[in-house]
Amino acid sequence: MTHPDFANADIAAKFDHYPPKARKVMLTIRGWIFDLARSDGTIGALDESLKWGEPAWRAKSGSGITIRADWKAKTPDQVMVFFDCKTDLIDHTRSLLSADLTCEGNRAIILAFDQPLPEQALKTALGWALTYHRDRKGTGSA
Template identity: 45%
Template sequence: MALRRLIFGTAAGIDGVGPLQETLKWNQPSYLTSETKSGSTIRLDRMGATEQYALYFHCQTDLVATFRELYPTELSFEGNRSIVLHVDDPVPEQALSHCVGLALTYHLRKRRPSTRSSQAE
C-alpha cells in the first residue's frame, strides 16, 4: 500500500501525467497513464517465495538503465525490468518517487524535441 500511495502521490505532483488507471496486468497491480499516454506502465509484485518485492517496468525501455545510473547504491535491480526491495528495509521514498516520475513521463520525454542549444558555448 505504501508503494501504491507513492505512485499516486508522485503522479499527482507532475503536470501532464493526468489520472492514473489502476488495473491488473499479469495478476499484478498495475498503474497506467491511459488518458494522457505520458508514461510507461508500472507493476508491483512479490518476487516468488522470497522476502523481496519489486516495481516492474517495461523491459524494452531504458528506464531501469537510467535508474541504475542515478541510484547505483541506493537501489537494487534485476536485469532491465525491475527495482527490487526487501520487506525488512525502509522504502527509499525519494529515489523511488524520482524513478516513478521518470516512468510516468517516459513518453512525454520521448515526444519532446531536443532542448539543447545549437549555439557553441
Template identity: 40%
Template sequence: MNSIKDQAVSEVFATYPTAARKKLLSIRKLIYEVAAQDPDIGELQECLKWGEPAYLAKNGSAVRINWKASAPNYYYVYFNCKTTLIETFKEIYGDSFSYEGNRALLFNLKDKIPAPQLKHCIALSLNYHRIKHLPLLGN
C-alpha cells in the same frame, strides 16, 4: 489516499502477507502522489497486468508492483523491460537500488523505502513516452 476501486486489484492486495501489503500500499501511495504533483501525468488507471497491480498514464509506461511467495522477504516495482528506464535508474542512482535485470527494482521488506529516489523513478516511467527521446530521460 485513493481507495482501490478495481475489485480485482483489491483482491490481489488482500492476498499479500501483512508486511508486504503495507509496503506495497506505501508504494501505491507514492505512485498517486507523483501523479498528483505532476500535471503532465494526468489521470492514472489502476488495473491488473499479468495478475499484478499496475498503474498507467496516458503518456507513460506502466508501473507494476508485486510480492512473490517464492521470494517472501522481497517486493518488486516493475517497469517495462523494453524501455531504457532501469538503465537510466542505474546511471542516476547506481547502487542505491537493487535491480532485477532490466525490469524491476527489488526491495527487502525490512528496508526503509527510499521515497524521494523512488518517486523520481516512478515519475520518469509515468512520463516515459513524452521524455524517452531525451538523454537520461531529461536528467
C-alpha cells in the same frame, strides 16, 4: 479489509491477500504513484488494473509506461517494482540511483523488507516511468 479507493474489487482483493509487510510496502508504492500523478498535471489520471495478476498503473494521458509491482511467495522477503523491459528505464535508474536502489536485469527494482524503503530514489524512478514517453518526446532523454 476493503479499500473503497481501489478501482475495482479484484485489485482490492489482491492487496488483501498480501502478508502485512508486503501490503504495507505495496500500499506505500501505490500511494506514491498516485501522489506523483496528482503533482504533475501532464500525467493526469491513472488507470489502475491487474496485469498478469499484478497491480499495475499507467497514465491515461499516455505520458509514461506501465508500472507494475508485486509480492511473490517464492521471494517472501521482498516486493518488486517492474518496468517495461523494452525501455532503458532500469539502465537509467541503475546508472543514476545505483547507490539507493537494487535492480534486477532490465525490468525490476527489488525492495527488500530488511532494508529501509528508499523513498526518494524510488519516487524518482516512479516519476521517470510516469513521464517516460513525454520526456522522450519533449527533450529526447529522461
